[in-house]
Amino acid sequence: MNACPREPEVVDAITRGDWIQADEALRTHAASCAACGELVTLMQALREDHAAVCRAADVPAAGTVWWRATIRARAEAAEKASRPITVAQGVAAACIAGVAAAFAGAAWRLLPSFAQPDPLVMLALGLGVCIVVAPLVIVLAAARNS
Numbered sequence: 088m089n090a091c092p093r094e095p096e097v098v099d100a101i102t103r104g105d106w107i108q109a110d111e112a113l114r115t116h117a118a119s120c121a122a123c124g125e126l127v128t129l130m131q132a133l134r135e136d137h138a139a140v141c142r143a144a145d146v147p148a149a150g151t152v153w154w155r156a157t158i159r160a161r162a163e164a165a166e167k168a169s170r171p172i173t174v175a176q177g178v179a180a181a182c183i184a185g186v187a188a189a190f191a192g193a194a195w196r197l198l199p200s201f202a203q204p205d206p207l208v209m210l211a212l213g214l215g216v217c218i219v220v221a222p223l224v225i226v227l228a229a230a231r232n233s
């Protein structure tokens with residue numbers, strides 16, 4: 088089917104919603120032209136469906152929409168504000184762990200009664216602590232975000 092040169096006029100008239108009051112020559116053309124007739128049938132069906140869906144839509148009250156938007160905005164603002172705090176807490180926890188490890192190392196060296204461990208044993212011990220602590224940190228962070 089070839090496109091009709093008057094299709095834009097038909098579309099414009101139906102889109103404006105005044106097909107019944109449209110130009111008599113245009114309606115006569117649509118009745119005789121297969122492409123325009125099909126276009127009119129299709130567009131009118133779509134317009135009627137659109138109107139029916141709009142009538143059946145269950146739109147909440149304006150106060151309810153405003154209340155939900157306010158709650159959502161507050162939640163988003165609180166989440167945005169808490170991100171730097173979470174990062175700062177993570178950095179503080181890392182600093183505390185580092186200082187504690189430094190003090191433990193210094194205390195270990197100052198006390199002669201303890202045997203000096205092998206550096207590989209200390210490295211393995213540190214990796215073991217990281218393997219145990221990392222999942223806990225992830226679980227705590229995930230629980231905090233949910």
Ligand SMILES: [Zn+2]
Pocket residue numbers: 091092093094116117120121122123124
């Ligand atoms: Zn036509």
